[in-house]
Structure formats: structure tokens, C-alpha cells
Amino acid sequence: MRLIIGSRGSKLALWQAHWVRDRLIDAGFEIEVRIIKTTGDKLQAVAPEAPLPASMARTVAEAGSKGLFIKEIEEALLAREIDVAVHSLKDLPVDQPAGLAIAAVPQREDARDVFIAANGKLLANLGPGARVATSSLRRQSQLRALRPDFVYVAMRGNLDTRLRKLDQGDCDALVLAAAGVHRLGLAGCITSYFTPDEMCPAVGQGALGIETRDDDSLARAAVAPLDHATTHLAVRAERAVLRRLGGGCQVPIAAHAIIEDGDLRLHGLVANLDGTRIIRARAQGRASDPEAEGGAVAADLLRQGAGEILASLG
Numbered sequence: 001m002r003l004i005i006g007s008r009g010s011k012l013a014l015w016q017a018h019w020v021r022d023r024l025i026d027a028g029f030e031i032e033v034r035i036i037k038t039t040g041d042k043l044q045a046v047a048p049e050a051p052l053p054a055s056m057a058r059t060v061a062e063a064g065s066k067g068l069f070i071k072e073i074e075e076a077l078l079a080r081e082i083d084v085a086v087h088s089l090k091d092l093p094v095d096q097p098a099g100l101a102i103a104a105v106p107q108r109e110d111a112r113d114v115f116i117a118a119n120g121k122l123l124a125n126l127g128p129g130a131r132v133a134t135s136s137l138r139r140q141s142q143l144r145a146l147r148p149d150f151v152y153v154a155m156r157g158n159l160d161t162r163l164r165k166l167d168q169g170d171c172d173a174l175v176l177a178a179a180g181v182h183r184l185g186l187a188g189c190i191t192s193y194f195t196p197d198e199m200c201p202a203v204g205q206g207a208l209g210i211e212t213r214d215d216d217s218l219a220r221a222a223v224a225p226l227d228h229a230t231t232h233l234a235v236r237a238e239r240a241v242l243r244r245l246g247g248g249c250q251v252p253i254a255a256h257a258i259i260e261d262g263d264l265r266l267h268g269l270v271a272n273l274d275g276t277r278i279i280r281a282r283a284q285g286r287a288s289d290p291e292a293e294g295g296a297v298a299a300d301l302l303r304q305g306a307g308e309i310l311a312s313l314g
Helices: 011-026 039-044 054-063 071-078 137-146 159-167 178-183 217-226 229-245 290-303 306-313
Strands: 002-007 030-035 084-088 100-104 113-117 131-133 151-153 173-177 208-213 253-260 263-271 278-286
Touching: 002 011, 002 071, 002 217, 011 030, 011 084, 011 159, 011 178, 011 208, 011 217, 071 084, 071 100, 071 208, 084 217, 100 217, 113 178, 131 159, 137 151, 137 253, 137 263, 137 278, 159 173, 173 178, 208 217, 229 253, 229 263, 229 290, 253 290, 263 290, 263 306, 278 290, 290 306
Parallel strands: 002 030, 002 084, 131 151, 131 173
Antiparallel strands: 084 208, 100 208, 113 173, 253 263, 263 278
16 A cells, blocks of 8 residues: 655655655555756756756657656656656647556646746736747747747756846746746746636646556555546547647647536647747537547648648647
């Protein structure tokens, strides 16, 4: 009845791991949380303009941009050093290593993105040349469509680091995922929320992915009660879009699904980097077949020319 949870060491990652830990303890398990440092964590400590050390560059190339925050954790899971891995679902590649599976997706937090300005000004009230920090190409491309007059600043680091840099005047505003801000009790910092139509969220944003080994029936049974069926179906649809398009977190692809009364509504988006071309597609269908809806949205995006955009990003 003892399980080891693997997690990154950031404040947000530990909040997520401890949320899972507390529920497993309530179910009668003895739980240890083990911190595993990932390539993504090491990368955040490198200045954006600095060259990467050769060993890190090789690891980045092997992991791919979508695996930077999970590769070492999945390796520990496969090596049986941990029993359960807790991830931000948006960090998980759509195709997992053989022998691993997403055993549970708890109920989703707010999937939207938020705007945080140092002076509390709304997006519309910031003047031309305002420096807005986000390293996400998905966010940058959609923001450029709304405000091409801003200067967009790449910024690495965890949530605390980014908020501190905002306070220090390194930028005039941040764009972040609402879920992380909420989970760390910092909702009071939020200036405004983007609607999903203004800024379509990342695939899986706001959701957790609890990963286990396929052959570990104890761990799978332990986390199964944490699964929220509606959230799991919604993110399956979103991930189906990403799988069909073949993109990762460094490509401006977005998808957001909601389920009401058994119907799934899915919005997908592909954009070029400067925000001058944004392609959208929508579908509505049965929640019981999320992959079909995701495939339909991806096919529509490709029919409209999304493949040309993705090919240009190389």
C-alpha cells in the first residue's frame, strides 16, 4: 500500500503532486513524493540569449520541445524508481513511451489564459511598445493578431520568477495559464481573463495527467478514482487534434473542448508566428467519440491550409 509519486520540484508541480498525494493518503495509501529534475527545469535556468551546453542541447534534441518537462520522470517510472507520475497534461506528448499510460485525468481547473499587468491596466489600455512577456508561440501569435504594436519578450522561469521579473520592471505585462495562478493562490494578481475565442488555450491546459505503468495494477487502481470522465473525454479530443497535426508546444497550435449534456464542442486553431494568418475550425458531436471530433477539426484545419503554416515552421 506504499506508492512513490514522481514530480518536478517547482512550486506549482509540487502543489499538483501534493494534491494527488493527499487524496491517495485519504484512500489509505502511504505516499512519498520524489522530486526529479528535468531538462526543462535546467533549461529555465539558462538565459534566453545564452547558448545551451552541448549535453543539454543533445537532450533537448532527443526529447523534443514537448518532452522537456517529463522525459526524466517517465524514465524513472519505466525504471520502477517511482510508481506514479503527476504532470501538467499540456506538457505530455500525445504519444507516450511503450509501457506507460495516462491512468487518470482529474477535474480540470480553468483552461483560460490570463493577462497580468504591473500597473493593473487592461490589454486595451496598454500603449504601443508595451513589453509583454511570454515564451509561448501559441500565445504570441494570437496576441500579435490582437495587438501587433506590442513588443513580445521571451521569458523563462517558474511562476514566481516571472511575477518577480514583472515587479522588477523587466516587462509591462505577462500572459500565463489561469490554472497555475489559481492553484498557487495568486488569483488576486490577475488583471483580466482571455476568452477561449480571444486566445484558444493549449491542448490539455488546466488539466493534470496522472501516469502509471501499464503493468502496475495497484497504481492504476489507486489513481482511478481521481479520474474525471468529462475532463478526460475533453482532453482526448484536444490531443487528437494535436496528434493529427503532428505539432508540439513550440508550434502555434491550440485546441479547447467543452462537454455539456453529452455533446462535445471543440475549437481548434493554427497560426503563423506573426499572427497575420490564423486558421480556426470547430466541430460538435458525441462526447463518447472524442478522437473522431478531434480528427474532424484537424482535417478542417488542414483543408484550410494549416499544413502550409506548420511546414513553414519546420
